[in-house]
Amino acid sequence: MSEREKEPKIRVNQLTKIFGSHSQEALKMLHDGASKDEILEKTGCGVGVSQASFTVDEGEIVVVMGLSGSGKSTLVRCINRLIEPTAGEIFIDDQDITSLSSDELRHVRLSKLGMVFQNFALFPHRTVCQNAEYGLEIRGMAPAARREKAMIALEQVGLSGWEDYYPANLSGGMQQRVGLARALALDPDILLMDEAFSALDPLIRSDMQDELISLQSRMRKTIVFISHDLDEALKLGDRLVLMKDGAIVQIGTAEEILTNPANDYVARFVENVDLTKVLTAESVMVKPKATVLLSAHGPKSALRFMQKQQLSQIFVHDKDQKVIGLVSADAASEGVQRHETELHHIMQTDFVSVAPDTPAADLIPIMANLPYPLPVVGSDGKLKGVVIRGSLLAALAERGRNNNA
Numbered sequence: 001m002s003e004r005e006k007e008p009k010i011r012v013n014q015l016t017k018i019f020g021s022h023s024q025e026a027l028k029m030l031h032d033g034a035s036k037d038e039i040l041e042k043t044g045c046g047v048g049v050s051q052a053s054f055t056v057d058e059g060e061i062v063v064v065m066g067l068s069g070s071g072k073s074t075l076v077r078c079i080n081r082l083i084e085p086t087a088g089e090i091f092i093d094d095q096d097i098t099s100l101s102s103d104e105l106r107h108v109r110l111s112k113l114g115m116v117f118q119n120f121a122l123f124p125h126r127t128v129c130q131n132a133e134y135g136l137e138i139r140g141m142a143p144a145a146r147r148e149k150a151m152i153a154l155e156q157v158g159l160s161g162w163e164d165y166y167p168a169n170l171s172g173g174m175q176q177r178v179g180l181a182r183a184l185a186l187d188p189d190i191l192l193m194d195e196a197f198s199a200l201d202p203l204i205r206s207d208m209q210d211e212l213i214s215l216q217s218r219m220r221k222t223i224v225f226i227s228h229d230l231d232e233a234l235k236l237g238d239r240l241v242l243m244k245d246g247a248i249v250q251i252g253t254a255e256e257i258l259t260n261p262a263n264d265y266v267a268r269f270v271e272n273v274d275l276t277k278v279l280t281a282e283s284v285m286v287k288p289k290a291t292v293l294l295s296a297h298g299p300k301s302a303l304r305f306m307q308k309q310q311l312s313q314i315f316v317h318d319k320d321q322k323v324i325g326l327v328s329a330d331a332a333s334e335g336v337q338r339h340e341t342e343l344h345h346i347m348q349t350d351f352v353s354v355a356p357d358t359p360a361a362d363l364i365p366i367m368a369n370l371p372y373p374l375p376v377v378g379s380d381g382k383l384k385g386v387v388i389r390g391s392l393l394a395a396l397a398e399r400g401r402n403n404n405a
Contacts, residue, residue, distance in 0.1 A: 064226050
């Protein structure tokens with residue numbers, strides 16, 4: 001099976017949670033199209049999650065977000081059945097979690113799932129290391145082995161040397177790191193993080209977000225992250241799931257949601273976002289008008305390309321299509337006058353480039369005094385496009401008009 005055909009790590013299908021003693025009556029009303037308020041008025045039941053469907057691919061961070069009461073925390077607790085769903089299916093590695101017995105569910109929780117809560121949930125009478133060991137202890141691992149794993153997890157979150165202290169000796173950010181280490185010690189495939197950084201001060205919160213991004217680059221966990229903070233969601237999420245009144249109203253990348261909001265609610269939710277922090281080089285680049293192959297062209301043919309396309313510079317690639325330099329019209333003209341026949345004599349190899357996912361905010365200072373279009377180069381070394389001042393400003397203006405429409 002190819003990567004594209006690979007089953008998602010998590011698949012949630014028509015998940016519904018209704019709180020109250022008349023949940024089946026409320027469920028029927030929900031299927032018949034009744035609103036959350038109508039169901040509450042007639043049955044006394046609260047709709048926590050309403051027919052939610054989404055997937056999470058292996059190694060992906062999906063941020064589920066919404067205002068207070070939107071159902072996001074209920075949804076994540078249904079994934080590991082801390083809250084029992086009323087209806088729907090939850091598949092992890094194509095195994096339906098809703099059909100498991102208590103023992104089977106316990107095994108899945110201890111082998112595949114780690115959870116990090118907002119309130120740290122540390123045991124005050126246990127040391128940092130003992131807290132990090134807790135899940136392994138429940139799993140039945142021998143003391144020496146679980147301490148070794150806990151110490152590795154503490155090192156991963158930057159708490160080496162703190163293992164014998166108690167939670168009361170730690171700052172809020174450090175306590176949250178212990179909670180993260182406890183989840184990582186289990187070496188789970190999946191991390192469920194419910195408002196994990198919400199209780200932290202802004203600067204510490206930002207540090208923890210950076211820490212999670214760094215950890216993810218090394219460990220490639222599958223993460224469902226719950227947040228009410230749009231800036232946090234934009235920073236962390238590969239994709240966003242936006243909820244309102246228990247229902248999912250839009251799923252997409254940050255740019256998809258910001259530039260094409262599904263409805264007025266989503267548009268209002270994202271209206272004050274700084275687009276330069278969300279748009280990337282790939283989304284504002286344009287296709288280069290022309291490039292030249294190093295082994296096939298000399299100064300004269302390169303100059304002809306530039307004159308024909310009205311360019312002042314042209315990028316040079318090798319036979320593998322990797323960009324290796326650029327030639328200016330002035331340099332090509334001088335090369336022709338000197339009867340040069342090869343580009344490498346006049347080619348500039350020291351040039352600035354950016355990756356496709358570079359935020360637009362970072363492009364502006366880079367391009368301030370750049371005398372040539374900014375090349376966007378993929379991890380394979382190939383030129384994907386170029387960013388010119390006009391295309392960057394036009395993209396920002398167009399997205400701004402869309403957001404304000």
